[in-house]
Amino acid sequence: MRFFGQSWTALRTAIGELRDEDFAQPSGCTGWLVQDLACHLIIDAQDVLITLVTPADTEPTRDAASYWELADVAPTGEDPLDTLTVRLAAAYVDPSLLKFHLDDVGSAAGRAAELTDLARTVRTRGQVLTVEDYLAAYVLEWTLHHLDLTAHLPHVRTPPADSLRGARELLERIAGFAFPQSLSDAEALLVGTGRRTPTDNERKQLGERAVHLPLFLR
Known part of the structure; x- marks a missing residue:
């Protein structure tokens, strides 16, 4: 939970500090400008809110x-959802509206996460x-997108060092192996x-592990 709150607050704060002209710069997400990434994060925050109020009565x-x-x-x-995000982002016109909407919905998602029972189960996709695992998955999401935000800015x-470390550890679990210690956490996430x-x-340095990379997460 600490990693979730830390990574999400850091990302929202970074976007809140952007200059208007920054929103027209490319992001680290293929085909998306920074404004498109910000719009995607609004959708992500909505997903968090929806999931946290969608309880499940079965085992994980x-x-x-x-x-x-x-x-x-x-x-x-060029995925339909990706192109929809671009159109939605363009509709905001003024970057300050994007900032406001992300801060509004994003703050609510953060508060909802703090108030929920980490042991209960929720349904999504x-x-x-468990809520704990769901929020842990989003630490990776937030941290990767924070790196996407800084790609050309x-x-x-x-991202905070703890967020980078937590995201790396989860990516290594997904990969099934550890990345070389010579790679920084950010480098491991970007390359991985x-x-x-x-x-x-x-x-x-990656050796035989390189054939299993990259991991295209969805």
């Missing part, structure tokens, strides 16, 4: 790692998870999810 079918499914190919930005604050191509030296 997934945990924080198995919550994530792996795609065979990298995202292109046709699966059942070097002046923006990077295909957001950056590994250098020759990094590929050498």
Whole structure:
């Protein structure tokens, strides 16, 4: 829960500090500008709110790692939901409206997470998870998108060290192996999810593990 709140607050704060012109810059998500990423985070916050009030009366079918499914190919930005996000983001026109909506819905999602029972089960995407595992999965989501936010905006604050470490640990669980300690947490996340191509030296350090990368999470 601490990692969830920390990663989500840091990401929302970073977006709240953006200049208007920053929203027109590319993000680390293929095909998305920063304004599109911000709009996606509003949808994410809505999903958190919906899931936390969708209780399940069965045992969990997934945990924080198995919550994530792996795609065979990298995202292109042309998926129907991706293109819808772009159209929604453009409709805001003024970046201040994006900031306001994200702060409004995002704050509510954060409060809802703090108030919920971590041991109870909820239903989402046709699966059942404990609230604790569901929120843990979102630490990876928030942290990756924080890195996406900073991809072309070097002046923006990077994710907190604890968030990076927690996200790396979960990604290693998904991968089924640990990344070399020589890779920083941010580097492991970027290389592991295909957001950056590994250098020759990094590929050498990864060894046989490199053939299993990248992991395209969805």
